[in-house]
Amino acid sequence: MEKTNIKKSLVAESEQIQLAIQMIKLGARLQLLESQTNLSRERLIKLYKELKGVSPPKGMLPFSTDWFLTWQPNIHSSIFLNIYDYLVKYAGVKDITAIIKAYSLYLQQIGHDSDAEPVLSMTRAWTLVRFVDSKMLKMHGCSCCGGKFVVNAYDLNQGYYCNLCHIPSRAGKTKKAKELAYKLVSIAA
């Protein structure tokens, strides 16, 4: 009896370590690792240093919903959330597993190369899901292109035009933005 318990706890621990490794590789912050695994802070820091060669950055997680509603972050957040919703609905995954899978697919969709910092970090993606779960943000269909975008749940979103159909002149209609727009609409459709 004693022996099976030890065995079980070793398997559980190695699963927790695998989960932490996946998240660290995707750029998760320490606070996120602590909230999603039951590994001690010391072990997580050690693991982080081993994988990244540096100590995890200090500082609090981003808190405001505003960031997700600004122009470029909104497009990236919407791409991620469309993928996440799809996986939860059709792939039978949930919680942190769904976030990890959706985030990996998001990186693929935007053609991310590992040298650059992606617009939407793993930690922000996780925060976004929490904001949606707590009904502060939600998805809403654009009246023009039909794509689904992240919007403030407290706003009246009737006749909503997304950030791609209604591009502020400052942002400019770049080729990259157009490519992303096309991807987003095709994911949402």
Ligand SMILES: [Zn+2]
């Ligand atoms: Zn639109």
